[in-house]
Amino acid sequence: MTKKTITGIAALAAVVISSTVVYAANTTTVSVPTDTARSFTEKYTDAVAPEASSKPVPYKEFSDSRVYSKLESSWTKAVQALHTKASKEANQDTKQPAAFAQEQWNLIAGPDIEAEFESKLSRNEASSFNEVFITTTRGLKPGDLMYALLLKGNKTEAKVVWQRANGDIHVSHLRQSKDLHGNIVWSLLGSEEIASAE
Incomplete structure (x- = not known):
């Protein structure tokens, strides 16, 4: 292998490693608002159909x-x-x-x-x-x-x-x-x- 090829591979590896480190650094330093810790159904109760969280509706009531x-x-x-x-x-x-x-x-x-x-x-x-x-x-x-x-x-x-x-x-x-x-x-x-x- 030539010196140019080895240098190119080393540079590519450095970019991959540094990108991973930068990405990891970016994700760990961002603070997550407490609101996102709640589940979707807790945050958006109106968006969840009542049938999904309660007992089935009798046929008589919706026919x-x-x-x-x-x-x-x-x-x-x-x-x-x-x-x-x-x-x-x-x-x-x-x-x-x-x-x-x-x-x-x-x-x-x-x-x-x-x-x-x-x-x-x-x-x-x-x-x-x-x-x-x-x-x-x-x-x-x-x-x-x-x-x-x-x-x-x-x-x-x-x-x-x-x-x-x-x-x-x-x-x-x-x-x-x-x-x-x-x-x-x-x-x-x-x-x-x-x-x-x-």
């Missing part, structure tokens, strides 16, 4: 009131259809319960199912429930109204209900059980169509 009213009416019709069907079956067979006891079931609007139920399950149970739920909703047809979940108070049974375009009620029956390893799983027991009384 169009006319749409929700129509859906709620269809879900009420589903509950009444289940009640009527159970009453008829009880008259034919005394071993059947006298009626579909609405007070034992909680109605959850379709968009609220994840927040109000699935998110409270273990990951394995939520996965099992979701798989069965997706299978159930594949039965939706064009013109059908949005589904709702009827969840039994003890959370071991559920019914997915919706009103068909022709007014009939679709009901899918789901039940919780344990597999061979003791894990909680959900199963689809069956589905039925209840003819419209109108």
Whole structure:
């Protein structure tokens, strides 16, 4: 190597080293205002969406009131259809319960199912429930109204209900059980169509 080349490499190294030193010196001597030590959400509370820091907003509160009213009416019709069907079956067979006891079931609007139920399950149970739920909703047809979940108070049974375009009620029956390893799983027991009384 020639003397010129060695001098050039040494000069380049000196520039790199001196630049690093200058940069380090510049960053260490600058005082940081105490305001920047706060997090973004502390400094700009108005910029953060309320949904990000609080519990989910129920579907009823952000949906169009006319749409929700129509859906709620269809879900009420589903509950009444289940009640009527159970009453008829009880008259034919005394071993059947006298009626579909609405007070034992909680109605959850379709968009609220994840927040109000699935998110409270273990990951394995939520996965099992979701798989069965997706299978159930594949039965939706064009013109059908949005589904709702009827969840039994003890959370071991559920019914997915919706009103068909022709007014009939679709009901899918789901039940919780344990597999061979003791894990909680959900199963689809069956589905039925209840003819419209109108």
